[in-house]
Amino acid sequence: MLNKVLVANRAEIAVRVMRTCRELGIGSVAVHSEPDAGSLHVREADEAVLLPGVTAVETYLAIDRIIAAARDTGADAIHPGYGFLAENAGFARAVVEAGLTFIGPPPDAIEIMGEKTAARRVAGKADVPQVPGSSGAVESADDVEVFGKEHGYPLAIKASYGGGGRGMRVVQGPEEVADAFAAARREAEAAFGRGDVYLERYIQNARHVEVQVFADRHGNVVWLGDRDCSVQRRHQKLVEEAPAPGLSAGLRAAMGEASVRLARAVDYVGAGTVEFLVEADSERFYFLEMNTRIQVEHPVTELTLGIDLVAEQLRVAAGEPLSFAGSGPAPRGHAIEVRVNAEDVAGGAFRPSPGPVRTLSVPQRTGVRFDAGYQVGDEVLPYYDSLIGKLIIWAPSRDHAIDRALQTIGQVIIEGVPTTLPAAAVVLDHADFRAVRIGTRWLENDINLVDLLPPVSPAVSEVEAEDDGYEDDRQEVWVAGRRYLIPLPALVGAEPQPDSDVSVADGNRRARTTSGGKRDAVRRKAVGSGTVTSPMQGTVVKVNIVPGQKVSEGEVILVLEAMKMENPVRAAIDGTIASVLAQQGQSVPAGTALAEITPADA
Template identity: 60%
Template sequence: MLSKVLIANRGEIATRIIRTCAEAGIPSVAVHSQADANALHVRLADEAVLLGAASATDSYLAIDKIIEAAATTGAQAVHPGYGFLAENAEFAKAVEDAGLIFIGPPSSAINVMGSKIAAREIAAQAEVPQVPGSPSTIASAADVIAFGDEHGYPVAIKATYGGGGRGMRMVASAADAESAFASAKQESAAAFGRDDVYLERYLSSARHVEVQVFADKHGNAVWIGDRDCSVQRRHQKLIEEAPAPGLSADLRRAMGEASVRLAKAVGYVGAGTVEFLVEADQDRFYFLEMNTRIQVEHPVTEMTLGLDLVAEQLAVAAGEPLSITESGATPRGHAIEVRVNAEDTRGALFMPSPGPISTVAAPTRAGVRWDGGYESGDEVQPYYDSLVGKLIVWAPTRERALDRLAFALDELVIDGVPTTVPAARAIIAHKDFRNVEMHTNWLERDIDFASMLAPLEEPADADADAEEVLPRNEVWVGDRRYVIPFFTPAGPAAATPTAEPAAPRRVAGSGTRKKRGGSGAAASGEIKSPMQGTVAQIDVEVGATVEAGQVLMVLEAMKMQNPIRAAIAGVVESLAVKVGEVVPSGAALATVTAGGE
């Protein structure tokens, strides 16, 4: 048994690992930033070490500080959780070099699988099916166009080092190649410290199915079930379930065996997940990537197999053989997990919404589990991801699990910040999801998801009968135009930003209207932030001429990058922020004057 474990992470996964350590009688050490000094994982651990400032770079990504914390507290092993440094080969090597146990695969395996190019090469050697892809990283948009001409569109540009949809762009045609290439490299550099990207043929209607593998230090490797993670938004998973519904036994076995071959080919140890794109109707699957860590969605596998995968990780790291001796155990019943994030789902925009949580109350009915990173009175910080917790249900059948989940979502209480619970309710009630007719683009392409959620509030209007609409501050975030409340000497016209379609239109009750007898005013062109976030990049200078829809800057909020675009063509009159600055919602970002006047 391990003598003491340092958890190099925060939030839900840190609390999850700390609780399993406690059950096993293993003392735990939490690390934290200044912003997380009173966080739940700090309160639960036996010891806690301050790493640095709120920035992840100064804390949860500071390898030297984490190694020093392990040494000063006498920790024998380091568990990286998921995210942050979990799949960082340099970190794993530093842990190994310090004479500590890394609770995960050897750094050599992380290094190989961390490069998507190298992973594809290993997958080919292990005879794992793959979609067509570039043999190496690409250097320009011309490479994207050449690949598209050969293999057809759409094409996916992907970060060579990374995952979770960060640094990924879909290219629908040659005309999109230049902008997609530039933005993919930009986001990859910001997320992973490297801007290398490569190409794959994009399967637009495939399901995302992953296989859980486990290996020990004695040469044993098994696959222990599969999960469906097809319901995604911006390549981020929202709902996961096990087993993946609607797959044939032959397809499950073929994916499982391919996953074990891949794990053995890289000398894998510990818990890992091999992800596939699946065309279930044709019994075909294609290798996507391997995640060399515990997954966010691991509880659904635990619920259907009666396992504690973190406890298994601890045992394997201590040198014990796997307790699971055979692959392909038959799952018992069905489990579904909902990620509950601090995001405002109105209008299907999923705006990051950090802040204090007044109440967290999870349902206690049979077959329901809540893995949370916060308790009542805690605060969701704007510097990290938006995951508040995970609601997991189990039932004998998928149909009963969905019904149980609907009740559990209604009973879950999280007050203080908006969450993604309304989105989860809408998804599990949809006939496509009930009938297993979803795929990775289903939510964003095939259904009118925005109409299933509450609309963004239109500004209050004291004079709804007036005809003339005064201009309002507007800003583009991604592909949506936001209408920000227009502040007049008499005060704000509304307290809530609204969103409208790209084409201007008159909506009853929208905008700040001219009072009878008043006079109109020219548009100010002032661009305000629709969210709290950090200015990650500024793409223009004062005096620059810009087109409507052109990216002015990029805000990063809760590990998601949001391009801020010009609502009108004109000239950049002023920039009110600088790179690295944290801005609140509604803060002035820039001013664009129409026509340069």
């Protein structure tokens, strides 16, 4: 068995790996950035090493620094978790060349399956069904248009060296190609260090189903069941469950056997996940990608099979054979995972919302597990992913699991940052979800979160929301295709005053000043005034405007990146750009003035 493992990650997955190491009597080492010095994963580790810097590039993506930390602490293995360097073949090679054990598949397997076009070629040779796609990376928007003419729209532009929805854009028609191509490349570069993208025909009304595979160094390769991950927003999963409901035994077996063939084709070792698109009301499935790491949603498989997948990773990395035999073990009951992200879901916007965690209370009851990356007093930082933790529910049946999950969500209290829990409750309580009438675009296209979610936001209220009597203190801004009213910069993030009332709803704090409240900011009519302010803390990654330029209402004028997600900011009025107050690369707090627009009728 291994003696000491350095975990090259942070937050929830780092904590998860370290706790399993402790159970197995293995020492653990944390690496951390400067802002993460007091974080939970650092407190959980037996040892911790500072990686000087703030950004992921300076710290959690710094291969040489991480390997040096492993050597300095005497670690004999490195676990990459998920995200960051988990699917970086160069990192895996560097670990092996340093004489350390990489807890994951061989570098060659990571490289082949991580380069999506190469993975498609391997899938073809392994007789795994797949959707039409480009033969390699595409170099220009013109290449995208040529593909669109041949295969039709919608199509998907996807990062060649990534996954998890980063660097992915769905293009509905040729008029969207140029902007989508540029955005996909930019986001892929930021998330994975490579801007290469490829194309696939986008299948609508499909379910996202994935198969868990595991392999050891003794020739054993098995599949361990499936998960449904169809409930997504911005191609990021919100709710996952196992087993995937409503599939025939034949379809499950076919996907599992295809996954094993794919793993064998690249001499795979360790935990991996093969993702498929399953066409609605059919037995047809198509290869999407293979994730050469432990998945965020692995706990639902653990709870239905009684297997600790992280412990299995550690044993296999140490050279031991798999602790289970044969593919397709029968699941016991049903499990649902709800991702709890620090995002404001008011109006369906899912705005990244970093901040301090003031209260965190999860009910302790049978069938409830919470894998957390934060505790009370910790701060969700704007530099990294927004995942606070994962709420995992098990019950004997799917309906029971849904009911138990809804009851549990209703009793979770998280204060200090808004979370995605209210949106998860809407999903689980919806008749379509119970009836498995879902697909990858179901949440975004068929569910009106504007009407189903209350506008509980400390800084932003949806324009259609109930009038609170303070229009004079708000400005208009467009984010992700929706219009919002936000307080003037001086008020954003302000603590409630003594004459304010505060209520907690669905784990989110809402502060509203009463009619008699005093405000320090200068009152002025702001709605439609042309002042464009930042709706969130983030980094300006693109500026589309210059002074004197004419813009139309709804036009994207800037793009903000916050917590690894891009958020377009749109003009709220027709007019002319009077001034541009933000620069590309600038980090801005919520409420920062970004631009001034002179109204067209001024």
